[in-house]
Amino acid sequence: MTSAPSTPNSAPSADTPEPDVYPPNPAFAAAANAQPSLYDDAARDRLAFWETQAERLHWHEKWSDVLDWSGAPVAKWFVGGKLNVAYNCVDRHVLEGNGERVAIEFEGEPGDTRTLTYNDLLAEVSRAANAFTDLGLVAGDRVAVYMPMIPEAIVTMLACARLGLTHSVVFGGFSAGALRSRIDDAEAKLVVTVDGQWRRGKPAPLKSAVDEAVDGAESVENVLVVRRTGIDVEWTEGRDLCWHDTVDPASPEHTAQPFDSEHPLFILYTSGTTGKPKGIVHTTGGYLTQVSYTHHNVFDYKPDDVYWCTADIGWVTGHSYIVYGPLSNGVTQVVYEGTPNSPDEHRHFQIIEKYGVSIYYTAPTMVRTFMKWGRAIPDAHDLSSIRLLGSVGEPINPEAWRWYRDVIGGGTAPIVDTWWQTETGAIMISPLPGVTTTKPGSAMAPLPGISAKIVDDDGKDVGNGGSGYLVLDEPWPSMLRGIWGDMDRYRDTYWSRYAEQGWYFAGDGAKFDEDGALWVMGRVDDVMNVSGHRISTAEVESALVGHSGVAEAAVVGATDDTTGQGIVAFVILRQGVENTGDPLIAELRSQVSTDISPIAKPREIHIVPELPKTRSGKIMRRLLRDVAEGRELGDTSTLVDPGVFEAIRKA
Numbered sequence: 175m176t177s178a179p180s181t182p183n184s185a186p187s188a189d190t191p192e193p194d195v196y197p198p199n200p201a202f203a204a205a206a207n208a209q210p211s212l213y214d215d216a217a218r219d220r221l222a223f224w225e226t227q228a229e230r231l232h233w234h235e236k237w238s239d240v241l242d243w244s245g246a247p248v249a250k251w252f253v254g255g256k257l258n259v260a261y262n263c264v265d266r267h268v269l270e271g272n273g274e275r276v277a278i279e280f281e282g283e284p285g286d287t288r289t290l291t292y293n294d295l296l297a298e299v300s301r302a303a304n305a306f307t308d309l310g311l312v313a314g315d316r317v318a319v320y321m322p323m324i325p326e327a328i329v330t331m332l333a334c335a336r337l338g339l340t341h342s343v344v345f346g347g348f349s350a351g352a353l354r355s356r357i358d359d360a361e362a363k364l365v366v367t368v369d370g371q372w373r374r375g376k377p378a379p380l381k382s383a384v385d386e387a388v389d390g391a392e393s394v395e396n397v398l399v400v401r402r403t404g405i406d407v408e409w410t411e412g413r414d415l416c417w418h419d420t421v422d423p424a425s426p427e428h429t430a431q432p433f434d435s436e437h438p439l440f441i442l443y444t445s446g447t448t449g450k451p452k453g454i455v456h457t458t459g460g461y462l463t464q465v466s467y468t469h470h471n472v473f474d475y476k477p478d479d480v481y482w483c484t485a486d487i488g489w490v491t492g493h494s495y496i497v498y499g500p501l502s503n504g505v506t507q508v509v510y511e512g513t514p515n516s517p518d519e520h521r522h523f524q525i526i527e528k529y530g531v532s533i534y535y536t537a538p539t540m541v542r543t544f545m546k547w548g549r550a551i552p553d554a555h556d557l558s559s560i561r562l563l564g565s566v567g568e569p570i571n572p573e574a575w576r577w578y579r580d581v582i583g584g585g586t587a588p589i590v591d592t593w594w595q596t597e598t599g600a601i602m603i604s605p606l607p608g609v610t611t612t613k614p615g616s617a618m619a620p621l622p623g624i625s626a627k628i629v630d631d632d633g634k635d636v637g638n639g640g641s642g643y644l645v646l647d648e649p650w651p652s653m654l655r656g657i658w659g660d661m662d663r664y665r666d667t668y669w670s671r672y673a674e675q676g677w678y679f680a681g682d683g684a685k686f687d688e689d690g691a692l693w694v695m696g697r698v699d700d701v702m703n704v705s706g707h708r709i710s711t712a713e714v715e716s717a718l719v720g721h722s723g724v725a726e727a728a729v730v731g732a733t734d735d736t737t738g739q740g741i742v743a744f745v746i747l748r749q750g751v752e753n754t755g756d757p758l759i760a761e762l763r764s765q766v767s768t769d770i771s772p773i774a775k776p777r778e779i780h781i782v783p784e785l786p787k788t789r790s791g792k793i794m795r796r797l798l799r800d801v802a803e804g805r806e807l808g809d810t811s812t813l814v815d816p817g818v819f820e821a822i823r824k825a
């Protein structure tokens with residue numbers, strides 16, 4: 175077992191290999207929000223521990239029971255409790271005398287800025303809530319949000335939460351078709367969007383995609399449009415409303431009503447193993463409890479910190495660690511609209527320097543991109559305000575971890591590698607800064623209050639040194655409550671694999687090392703992880719076969735130095751269709767882009783004469799992955815025609 179030096183004096187000499195463990199700095203540990211006793215408290219009485227965490231929030235009415243698991247796998251947390259999420263994220267801070275505190279430092283891509291205090295945020299959210307009410311929306315209705323990272327997006331989400339409207343945020347990079355299917359599935363009545371969004375210095379239309387998406391969509395009554403870029407948009411009278419004429423003149427006074435702890439807060443669509451995205455449903459009391467608790471302890475947030483999570487609100491990280499977790503804790507945070515290299519690669523570091531960002535939370539793919547750009551770029555800036563770094567979305571490779579700490583974290587900032595999912599709602603596995611001795615690349619251990627196991631096919635613990643499937647063997651407050659409109663799929667996807675034991679199957683492979691540190695290895699299903707975005711192989715395959723020239727397609731995720739995985743497609747053309755090479759491949763890539771999103775565009779498309787199949791007709795993706803990664807082929811004995819690879823390799 176490697177042991178860590180406890181003081182700088184016991185640091186290894188030049189000829190002993192440096193132990194690759196990072197114990198907490200004593201000064202950091204002494205001041206940390208999280209203390210080792212958290213683990214003891216949770217171990218002593220898990221449910222009582224969660225009750226204590228729930229007391230972080232303001233409850234209009236207290237719960238009677240902490241957990242009702244009798245309807246498993248659908249949990250009820252803080253049964254009978256009543257609260258208002260927006261009140262907790264905004265009003266409470268104003269009432270406590272912190273109305274002048276900055277909530278959001280907004281940095282637009284073109285360089286425009288806006289500062290919103292908690293007073294401002296309360297007025298904006300109240301106006302939006304009054305306007306939404308005037309549109310006839312009532313608690314339980316669904317609202318689709320299709321917006322870039324601007325304050326109005328956050329205001330919209332909070333106004334929905336305030337009124338008990340269930341929001342469904344759709345990432346602004348998704349196509350009109352993807353937006354339409356999400357609007358239809360949730361039967362959204364209102365769509366909130368912008369005229370256009372800034373992308374690399376240019377306005378890109380967004381409202382036009384909404385026009386296409388809502389054409390004939392029965393549920394949609396109104397489209398509310400924020401003017402962001404000033405570009406011309408088509409206007410449908412009676413349906414389309416301008417935010418500035420609708421929300422701006424509304425009253426800034428609004429009294430928040432309490433909702434049941436299990437009232438649905440949002441639906442967020444994520445890729446599964448079939449072509450149809452799953453609408454993950456989250457509710458109110460348990461969700462807010464866990465995002466608030468984790469944000470406080472994992473990010474060690476203190477009142478004089480400036481926090482920046484670089485995610486987009488279109489993903490769960492934006493929901494939980496830009497909107498609900500941080501705002502419930504009254505943070506001051508940076509919200510940046512644009513891409514990291516606009517106008518150049520210095521942008522993130524300029525922002526860190528300008529606002530004095532002290533807590534920075536991003537994805538490993540971003541860190542690897544910075545590495546590729548070179549350390550001269552961050553080194554040109556004063557990043558000394560950084561005191562804690564976070565990572566999320568995919569496993570972080572040890573090399574990127576060390577670079578992140580050395581170059582961005584000044585060689586001292588602790589890194590929290592946080593494992594969680596859209597489905598888990600909040601962080602589940604992560605070091606606690608100031609408590610945990612970390613290892614580069616390991617998410618270390620379940621947080622206090624969370625229980626996880628790594629098991630084999632039969633559900634047996636793999637033990638230290640073993641690898642297997644990651645399962646969550648106890649319910650947790652921010653767990654999903656189902657898949658919107660498809661509870662059978664919910665049971666089947668997450669709860670059927672270990673039905674006997676009643677465990678949640680996460681779909682990730684993981685291992686414990688010899689010291690018991692937990693390493694997440696990546697997906698074990700047909701879901702790819704590209705730059706931290708979950709994309710299913712089936713979705714991309716169905717987009718490809720949607721092209722008239724394609725007979726069949728097989729898609730795999732192949733290791734990629736920057737994006738984690740890259741999408742590699744193998745395509746068989748229909749009889750008589752000519753393979754024109756590059757023009758055809760460009761057409762296929764753009765087909766995927768318009769059908770799903772540019773983020774789902776394959777890195778490579780190979781036109782092949784045949785696909786490797788088993789006798790039962792199943793495509794052997796494992797072998798295609800070998801081909802895509804340039805490896806020796808694995809076992810080909812079950813193939814109908816092992817010669818097929820000759821042909822694929824030549825293609």
Ligand code: WTA
Pocket residue numbers: 444489490491565566567568569570591592593594595596597617680681682694695696697703706707708
């Ligand atoms: C992966 C993002 C390793 C994992 C919050 C998971 C990670 C999927 C980590 C969920 C991490 C996320 N280490 N893998 N720290 N964080 N993942 O729903 O495969 O977009 O199942 O949620 O991302 O992705 P999702």
